Amino acid sequence: MAEYFRDQGLHVALMADSTSRWAEALREVSGRLGELPGEAGYPAYLSSRLADFYERAARVRTLAGAEGSVTIIGAVSPPAGDFSEPVTLHTKRYVRSFWALDRQRAHARFYPAIHPLQSYSEDVEVMAQWWKLHGNPDWLEHRRRILTLLEQQARLERMVRIVGKEALPPAQQLALACAELVNEAVLRQSAMSRVDRYCSPARQAAIVKAVMRFIELAERVLERGVSPERIVALETYRRLQRLGEDVGEDRIALIEPLVRQIESQLESLTAEASDARDAIR
Amino acid sequence: MRATLSAEGAVTRVAGPLLFARRTVDVGLHSAVQVVGRDGHRRIGRVVALDEETLVLEVLESTHGLGTTDTRIILRDEPLKFAVGPGILGRVFDSIGVPIDGGPGLPAELELPVDGLPINPAARLLPQDFIETGVTTIDLMNSLVRGQKLPIFSGSGLPHDRLAVQIAQRAHLRGAAQGDFALVFVGIGVSHDTAEVFRGSLERSGALGHTALFLNLADDPSTQRLLAPRYALTAAEYLAFVEGRHVLVVMTDMTNYCEALREVSSSRGEIPSRKGYPGYMYSDLASIFERAGCVRGRPGTLTQLPILTMPGDDIGHPIPDLTGYITEGQIVLDKELDRAGVYPPVKVLPSLSRLMDAGIGTGSTHTDHPGLANQLFAAYARAIRVRLLASVLGREGLSAVEQRYLEFGDAFEHQLVHQEHVRTLEESMAAGWRVLRLLPPQELTRLDRRQRAHYIEGGQDA
Numbered sequence: 001m002a003e004y005f006r007d008q009g010l011h012v013a014l015m016a017d018s019t020s021r022w023a024e025a026l027r028e029v030s031g032r033l034g035e036l037p038g039e040a041g042y043p044a045y046l047s048s049r050l051a052d053f054y055e056r057a058a059r060v061r062t063l064a065g066a067e068g069s070v071t072i073i074g075a076v077s078p079p080a081g082d083f084s085e086p087v088t089l090h091t092k093r094y095v096r097s098f099w100a101l102d103r104q105r106a107h108a109r110f111y112p113a114i115h116p117l118q119s120y121s122e123d124v125e126v127m128a129q130w131w132k133l134h135g136n137p138d139w140l141e142h143r144r145r146i147l148t149l150l151e152q153q154a155r156l157e158r159m160v161r162i163v164g165k166e167a168l169p170p171a172q173q174l175a176l177a178c179a180e181l182v183n184e185a186v187l188r189q190s191a192m193s194r195v196d197r198y199c200s201p202a203r204q205a206a207i208v209k210a211v212m213r214f215i216e217l218a219e220r221v222l223e224r225g226v227s228p229e230r231i232v233a234l235e236t237y238r239r240l241q242r243l244g245e246d247v248g249e250d251r252i253a254l255i256e257p258l259v260r261q262i263e264s265q266l267e268s269l270t271a272e273a274s275d276a277r278d279a280i281r
Numbered sequence: 282m283r284a285t286l287s288a289e290g291a292v293t294r295v296a297g298p299l300l301f302a303r304r305t306v307d308v309g310l311h312s313a314v315q316v317v318g319r320d321g322h323r324r325i326g327r328v329v330a331l332d333e334e335t336l337v338l339e340v341l342e343s344t345h346g347l348g349t350t351d352t353r354i355i356l357r358d359e360p361l362k363f364a365v366g367p368g369i370l371g372r373v374f375d376s377i378g379v380p381i382d383g384g385p386g387l388p389a390e391l392e393l394p395v396d397g398l399p400i401n402p403a404a405r406l407l408p409q410d411f412i413e414t415g416v417t418t419i420d421l422m423n424s425l426v427r428g429q430k431l432p433i434f435s436g437s438g439l440p441h442d443r444l445a446v447q448i449a450q451r452a453h454l455r456g457a458a459q460g461d462f463a464l465v466f467v468g469i470g471v472s473h474d475t476a477e478v479f480r481g482s483l484e485r486s487g488a489l490g491h492t493a494l495f496l497n498l499a500d501d502p503s504t505q506r507l508l509a510p511r512y513a514l515t516a517a518e519y520l521a522f523v524e525g526r527h528v529l530v531v532m533t534d535m536t537n538y539c540e541a542l543r544e545v546s547s548s549r550g551e552i553p554s555r556k557g558y559p560g561y562m563y564s565d566l567a568s569i570f571e572r573a574g575c576v577r578g579r580p581g582t583l584t585q586l587p588i589l590t591m592p593g594d595d596i597g598h599p600i601p602d603l604t605g606y607i608t609e610g611q612i613v614l615d616k617e618l619d620r621a622g623v624y625p626p627v628k629v630l631p632s633l634s635r636l637m638d639a640g641i642g643t644g645s646t647h648t649d650h651p652g653l654a655n656q657l658f659a660a661y662a663r664a665i666r667v668r669l670l671a672s673v674l675g676r677e678g679l680s681a682v683e684q685r686y687l688e689f690g691d692a693f694e695h696q697l698v699h700q701e702h703v704r705t706l707e708e709s710m711a712a713g714w715r716v717l718r719l720l721p722p723q724e725l726t727r728l729d730r731r732q733r734a735h736y737i738e739g740g741q742d743a
Contacts, residue, residue: 002388021606028554028560028561031559031560032552032560041554041555043562080596082597082604106633108662110662156567161673161674162673164678190655238723242726
């Protein structure tokens with residue numbers, strides 16, 4: 001049916017939930033046919049059947065000259081969240097973008113529970129071009145910065161488990177706080193809230209810019225001798241965390257004054273720090 | 282009435298609960314049969330497989346004493362049916378709907394097929410009315426709604442039977458619909474003493490008055506085990522969609538059901554799939570769980586609370602895995618909490634009710650219910666992370682805020698999850714606010730300004 005609409009020159013999104021249950025049916029029918037089971041009881045042709053399905057996603061020029069497409073978003077639900085089971089493994093061979101839902105995030109009711117480091121997209125460059133035309137020319141740079149920050153957080157958290165948070169140098173303590181901010185302000189939305197459930201590209205861009213500005217300034221301020229605790233205690237840090245909830249689609253303009261406030265609050269922290277240094281001298 | 286056909290001397294082989302016969306008459310799959318042995322006793326059964334020459338029958342009673350030459354088969358070309366009628370509540374049945382409480386037979390009003398009547402998909406409604414169970418971790422954090430199927434994943438040695446009975450006794454609806462509530466309780470493959478506990482405690486609390494109890498005992502034939510939930514659900518469908526009640530079906534233990542499925546499948550000589558369970562286990566479980574729901578134009582609803590024990594406490598085992606595919610969430614019980622003396626030992630983080638959002642909040646439970654649940658989840662997840670940290674670093678290595686989280690985690694388990702008595706939703710919410718006050722207010726980012734001012738800084742419980 002998706003292809004039928006595609007051939008009329010429409011862009012179609014096809015959501016399949018869940019391909020694991022479809023594979024389950026494949027296994028059941030194969031068992032009834034008396035075929036020899038392969039990996040985990042699935043028939044040996046599982047991978048080619050998956051390919052048959054995903055390869056039908058395409059962008060085409062129709063005979064009438066219009067452009068149409070089919071985009072497939074398939075959900076896979078592996079038993080006990082084990083990504084090394086056959087359906088997940090074979091699916092990953094054929095898809096270009098992978099969103100890994102993370103158990104730990106889901107348990108904390110962190111929505112959407114997409115794990116930023118396990119997930120990937122092979123179309124980042126293309127998306128960067130799109131964002132250039134849609135309000136965030138620095139998207140690629142922001143994305144890279146956020147991913148490094150989260151990567152750093154994962155590494156530091158392993159270390160914190162051994163030496164404790166207090167033993168980390170201030171720069172690393174700040175990195176942890178900033179990563180937390182990215183998680184809370186940018187990545188987390190609230191499914192229960194009417195305001196925060198959806199986020200338009202314009203609002204996403206505004207929120208990301210505000211958070212990146214905060215991080216950039218916080219790092220600069222840290223170099224001038226302000227402690228990470230002082231930065232985290234700022235009122236704007238809390239406000240950023242609830243930004244998605246407090247600032248709806250119709251109030252995006254309110255983010256701009258918040259950025260000004262961030263700048264002035266961090267500025268005054270620097271001033272205090274240098275005063276303190278002067279006093280010691 | 283359909284014609285009754287009879288075949289004598291056609292049986293070629295008897296293997297456990299299965300009877301293999303030459304196909305001398307033409308009947309359809311899943312038709313009901315009666316098998317009469319030399320003792321003259323009529324055993325009921327059904328056709329489970331047929332081909333050009335043979336007929337495989339599943340006998341639902343003991344096949345002891347059945348021979349090949351002197352066994353007579355009586356076939357009716359219609360599916361197994363359960364004769365139901367008013368007066369079904371307050372009664373105790375065996376797995377195939379025969380009263381075992383010493384009372385008279387059931388006055389039959391309708392004969393319904395035990396495999397259920399399919400619900401028109403377009404007539405299904407989204408479940409959204411809250412059921413109060415009296416268990417905080419369910420009511421407050423993983424709410425059950427009418428028409429939902431929410432399994433309890435337990436392990437061996439955990440008090441799931443106690444929890445099942447407690448929910449059975451206490452579950453009720455809020456508001457006007459309270460009187461229409463009925464319960465169908467199915468014990469699948471339970472031992473005699475557990476069966477007595479179920480019957481005794483339902484009787485003593487007076488809950489048996491609005492309950493239909495089905496008991497399939499551990500030493501009943503495994504083929505009966507496969508039918509116990511189906512007979513019970515047929516009774517539940519009658520109560521819900523004919524009599525218009527809100528029915529909660531508690532089924533314990535679904536693991537015994539799946540074991541019976543594996544046993545019968547292998548005696549039929551089918552090709553086993555994962556861990557020896559048949560490949561069709563998913564479809565088979567779905568044919569049970571999908572009988573829950575709300576139907577447009579019918580006042581009643583059917584809610585399922587199946588209980589299963591995870592073999593080896595492995596949530597990736599085929600039984601919990603396939604159940605989780607079909608049902609709308611799960612409640613997970615945990616050994617560690619049980620050992621710590623927490624009852625009910627509900628492991629909150631992996632538990633989930635997928636239909637919760639529709640059933641709680643403004644207009645149904647309490648405006649602040651979703652916010653509170655959300656904040657409790659976030660804070661407890663953080664507390665668990667801090668606990669992991671503390672196990673390596675020791676308590677001294679933690680910051681002041683992290684120490685508060687540790688305290689919160691303990692209080693959460695011992696004051697919120699643990700409960701001596703049933704709690705109303707209001708009492709559960711009050712307990713929730715109390716434990717949240719152990720944390721610094723600025724940590725509670727999932728609450729809005731009003732909630733923080735009123736409950737946390739203002740110290741109000743309601």
